[in-house]
Amino acid sequence: MAKWLSPLDAMFLYMETPDSMMHVGGLIEIEVTKGTAGEMSRQIRDELQEMSSAQPPWNRKLATPRFLKNPAHRWVEDTEFDAMYHLRRAALPTPGGERELGVLVSRLHSRPLDFRRPPWECYIIEGHESGNLIIYTKVHHSLVDGYTAVKMLMRSFSNTPDGPDEPFFFQIPPEPRRNKPVSDSSDESAPADQGSFVSAVAGHWMSARDIGKGLGRLARSRFRKHDPIITVLQAPRSILNGRIGRNRRFATQQYDFARLRAIADAANCTLNDVVLAVCGGGLRSYLQSIDALPAKSLVAFVPVNIRPKDDDGGGNMVGGMLASLGTDADNAEDRLRAVVSSTSAAKRQMENMTRAAIIAYTTYVGSPLMIQTGLAKMGLGRVIPPSFNVVISNVPGPTQPLYFRGNRLTSVYPVSFLMHGGPLNITCESYGETLNFGFVGCRDTLPRLQRLALACGESLDELEKAYVTP
Known part of the structure; x- marks a missing residue:
């Protein structure tokens, strides 16, 4: 089902240029105590090969990807979603320190996203000198803001090391919206469809x-x-x-x-x-x-x-x-x-x-x-x-420690x-x-x-x- 972009979301597409790319990212470090970072990376690869779909908003792409100045942008479902394209493996050169990691993230963040596909990518990085696994994710700001990206990404992690393995973030269905009174015209958290657009305009006048x-x-x-x-x-x-x-x-x-x-x-x-x-x-x-x-x-x-x-x-x-x-x-x-x-x-x-x-x-x-x-x-x-x-x-x-496949998340850095x-x-x-x-x-x-x-x-x-x- 198509979904209209709000004016604010569309603004980030209008601002996209070869030098000024409007994607945001996150760098997550996971302390690997069960196996090795390489083993975990290969496990993730094997799981990805079995995936053929994603949940909203991660399965949405632009209806007109070659016309970023479109005054009426819409998201449409990517019916040929390819998990192996969006999630990729990478490795640091020796000695695999913070300098090498910073250089790699700098280069990955300097590359534009492909708007012919859902505008996000995730890199599983091994080879860090600590033995930790690094995950770098980037997503276009028109798809989600930083608040939403963090909230969705963190749903892939467990609250305890012995908890069940959570699905990858792009496979988790959106949380159901709470019922709101129809008369609540100031609710800007509603979907960006024509009705919510009219409500937002009314809210501005009020x-x-x-x-x-x-x-x-x-x-x-x-x-x-x-x-x-x-x-x-x-x-x-x-x-x-x-x-x-x-x-x-x-x-x-x-x-x-x-x-x-x-x-x-x-x-x-x-x-x-x-x-x-x-x-x-x-x-x-x-x-x-x-x-x-x-x-x-x-x-x-x-x-x-x-x-x-x-x-x-x-x-x-x-x-x-x-x-x-x-x-x-x-x-x-x-x-x-x-x-x-x-x-x-x-x-x-x-x-x-x-x-x-x-x-x-x-x-x-x-x-x-x-x-x-x-x-x-x-x-x-x-x-x-x-x-x-x-x-x-x-x-x-x-606010609480999180775990991925039983391994503790140690840090989360915004990019x-x-x-x-x-x-x-x-x-x-x-x-x-x-x-x-x-x-x-x-x-x-x-x-x-x-x-x-x-x-x-x-x-x-x-x-x-x-x-x-x-």
Whole structure:
């Protein structure tokens, strides 16, 4: 059965270019204690040879794959689904360390997806020096957002090492939707069919008053020097807003939740505020090392998940806000205070809005993005100030340890997309008692991306010394 794409989902297809590919990914590491990584890889291969179908949305492909600018995109079922095409085996060269793994993931993430098939791929990687099995998955953002991808992928794992072997993620049927009252026109989690499109339009009209109040506050803030709210075209020009090439760099960091919580409790702020301050400190140090730090603070666009609790996902449903990263402050305390001030102001903007109003408000906040992207693509990124310098996302993951075929999952790293005018993306994903950071950068623009990852670790140390260490 055909399924219409929502305008937001279709936007990621319109933004697809050879240099700016709109797929997101995840890197999972599994500690193999039953057999070896090679044996497990071969077992997966044998299972795949018996598979000939997939469940939605993993069996959906575009009805018009050669016309990505189609104003009326539809998903249709791939009746010739080939599991062996989508799931592939790979191996690391010796010595099989983190460097070799980073290089392989960078190259795999630099390749476009084939829209003639369901737009996703999964790689089973062996040869890591630890003996662990690595799984790298990528999926186009038009098919699922990060929240949905994580939720669906994690259903392939068991909660106990002795639990039954779960089916692969693409074989698990979608969770049944909860019954909603017909009159609930604000439910943007409904399928993107014609009826839900009309409901969404109605929801936007009903939210006009909320949107007007928010935009009025933004307009007034431009004339108030000390207003903490960040508005459009307020970010500094920087190396983070130039044209990108097609090749990527990838780096990771993993931190214990307890460290970030201790700072948040001591500073009386949220964990997300601490994450932004960690990134701000890391970016300040990294950009100073390459003589590219702007005098004015960098601004981050922070996506916000606005789904109802326990929503089963599907499509894209995110709002967003602009936040200062405090990179103009030379100490950790001032940096965190700048972050908290701007995020608190942004949250007050949205706290009484409906979900439809938040999406419309986000559209306004990000409206200069297309201009920013277009100018950067033409090499004219300095014509107007950017609205933000970097996207920093926090994707909620599983809170309990998970197992695959009796082997424990040790880490989950997100791998996001880049676009012209934004050659850096930082996404973190929670898993158990850890927070896992994935740094994706343009290979041509940002040299030695691993230095940024290490600088963020040093930034976390500085915050601990300022707020936790006696």
